[in-house]
Amino acid sequence: MEYDRRHFLAGTGAAFFCTIAGHRLSLDQPADMSALAQDIKVPPEVAAAQGATDASSAAGKRATGAEYWIRAETMSWDIVPNGHDAMMNQRVRGKTKFSAYGYRQYTANFASPIGPATIPGPLLEVNVGETLTVHFENDVDVPVTMHPHGVFYANEMDGAYKGKFTTPGGFVQPGRRFTYLWEAHPDSVGAWLYHDHGPADPVTIFKGLFGSLIVRDPADPAPPDAEYFLTLHSLQPIATGLRQQFECINGRAYAGNTPTLHAQVGQRVAFHVVTLDNDFHTFHLHGHRWTDPSGEIIDTKVMGPAESHTFTIESEDNPGRWLYHCHVFTHLHMGMAGWYIVK
Amino acid sequence: MEYDRRHFLAGTGAAFFCTIAGHRLSLDQPADMSALAQDIKVPPEVAAAQGATDASSAAGKRATGAEYWIRAETMSWDIVPNGHDAMMNQRVRGKTKFSAYGYRQYTANFASPIGPATIPGPLLEVNVGETLTVHFENDVDVPVTMHPHGVFYANEMDGAYKGKFTTPGGFVQPGRRFTYLWEAHPDSVGAWLYHDHGPADPVTIFKGLFGSLIVRDPADPAPPDAEYFLTLHSLQPIATGLRQQFECINGRAYAGNTPTLHAQVGQRVAFHVVTLDNDFHTFHLHGHRWTDPSGEIIDTKVMGPAESHTFTIESEDNPGRWLYHCHVFTHLHMGMAGWYIVK
């Protein structure tokens, strides 16, 4: 019986994913974004502020750090561009391309794009003591936003949909803009996520609307020789319409498609790993160990949704072709692995 | 084929939840508590001790700390009292009320109740160096207990069912009492769970039999201006008989039903988060960051079943209406979110 099966699965938290604007979404059925977009009502504070082109109250503040122009766009995205799983040396069967969302960086005033939209979106960088300015424009079909982790931000810079309490930054409608100001305090040092937190999240996140940001401490010693930002996440049927779930690193699945990282013996190499998913992961890097801030030696690290883990190999000492991967077996074998090549 | 589907799910750990007294329980079928109660046999040591009204060997010990009278009771509990999800500004459909179990606090000698039974149960407080005394009475249909985390306790104060090795504190039958003595050693400082660990656990836990306890260090500086205890847990069809699983904070699901927390700028605010579930969670608080004991800056924290996480915002500096929530998307959208309002 259909009901019973779903009910049964509901018991495991998997059946009905969420209700958006009266639409019940389930993980295995692609969400109809245009139907969603039509039925999501504009919150009162957002409606009241719609006179201004840029609804941000940030206008009067002085940005002291980097300034970004970011647009959310639709794009075609291939999860497995080379159609091959290099770890298992076999072909990846089935369709792997879907209609994605991505954040795309532009030059000042959205004059011209700096490269294509990507999953994850552009890296945002800021130093402690500075304020990061992000001019955001929504060019996808549903209201979306940018919500940061780790940094300090005022209530109206939250980028989160909050029902009738939503302010304009938490509900940027198609065709509109909002300027976010996010402050890098001393207790913000590290690598963090940003992602959509609008009314259609997390479907939009599973379509690609997330990225990394880093808060650097100018008092730190010289930057590392190599620095890698890795996001562990999945691209799910609800968002891709594909038959299969892919376990991804930076929007790609399977070694040779996921980032191939490079370093040389003697180099100082930093890894910034974040996760954004409905699942938990453990990050493992072959041939290497590191210490966490408590001095504990680790080579495999548990991570939950939206967590960050940063570690630095002070002096790379182990040449080889190494695997880095999630140590959850189904995730590893559904694509969550890549190469780290040291020479 | 029915069998195959269940077998399949068994492979994921979800099909047969446990076998109690010969009854195979599955997560999607409400457990028949009265049938269970009839078929659970009294362990030999418990039967031998049944002469005394209060079977506890604690009689001869001197309690030096707080003394509590707690009764496990049945009650009707509404998971979503206002029927509304304030985060998404939408109605929560379907039945949300069920026949629950809860711990309820009484004045000395169970003279009169101090408020109703609740999920979670009453907060238990004790200082380092003291012994907490909990007089427990079981007024539900199955044998239940109180099992604490974090504190020191002797074998017979464990409150855990252990088959034929069970002592009276691990099997308090309907209508009977037991007095638990739990000691707060210096290595017990912090916030912890207590919960039923009798022969029908975890069904009883999913019906509401858990609470928080805190061990305070008198050498600590002044208490915080505001202090919040949050339990992340689910209420599941096996225990509620409802069609839907609810992802809860303190017995309620969806913002506006879960605790709405308050603080003022300048205040010192402590959060004590515990989890008790079949699932893993990550706790995220918008607009705030904190450090763990190793000095690591975090804004999202992975937590597994029965873990504790305590953090203090030394001086609240960010006014606004903030969301706190589990960052697992299905959990967030099945109710695990609330408001933190700073003025």
Add this chain to the structure above:
Amino acid sequence: MEYDRRHFLAGTGAAFFCTIAGHRLSLDQPADMSALAQDIKVPPEVAAAQGATDASSAAGKRATGAEYWIRAETMSWDIVPNGHDAMMNQRVRGKTKFSAYGYRQYTANFASPIGPATIPGPLLEVNVGETLTVHFENDVDVPVTMHPHGVFYANEMDGAYKGKFTTPGGFVQPGRRFTYLWEAHPDSVGAWLYHDHGPADPVTIFKGLFGSLIVRDPADPAPPDAEYFLTLHSLQPIATGLRQQFECINGRAYAGNTPTLHAQVGQRVAFHVVTLDNDFHTFHLHGHRWTDPSGEIIDTKVMGPAESHTFTIESEDNPGRWLYHCHVFTHLHMGMAGWYIVK
């Protein structure tokens, strides 16, 4: 519709486990190991090196630490030898014996076995500054390996299958040998896993091919009076062919079958807990608390696949019959519990 149901489940990461040599494996269907073995192609570098009996490039290096002779073998393994769950005092129904794989230790040059093959395999021990030598022989039907965590090893000592980049240590065919050299650097101190990482992993791991290794620091104070190595893992239908998934500690499920640990009051007791699974666990020990390296007091610890957690009870102070268990309820009730008896 059959497809849809599986598709649905695929959305939860549970349906198709992996594709090995063109065979799609799912968690609920036993894998046909002999069919797999036939279809896995020998990687080019491995084929080229097949002239030598022992393909290891370790021949010229001098081992300074312990030397082990380990063979992977098939065996019959009973997950619940006494057929009883002592925690619930009830019979465990259904078949519990299966055709397993195990690592087995031999005397020098594989002259004679030291005990039977076991799950987990033999404990490997090494001191900081030494090199561990492991002579490995494969006596099962598919290519398997030994891959270590925590220690330092050169690229060709990785023991990992890497498609066409695989070196001989990552693909030890039935009947062949390989000698691994693993180095214990100061940043390797602790307890770690080793496990198969060949082309048929993780099916082989779910059949039993894993074990613990410990790197000791000779500068440390006297060894503990008692020391226990516990692996939390599951034995799944895909590997066992049994109808039920078992949640195990050291190859056994249910208290009385899992390790019963012993200690005396006043003793120093070390616990080395590792996990190797598709799931996450929390390790809880009744009546005891400990501190992690950051000084945080814990009594329940979240652990993900392939993580390690070591803690020491400096002076055992609590006599009794204690449960240690995973605090995920389904895992606890599917067997992941044991006794710790202090006198």
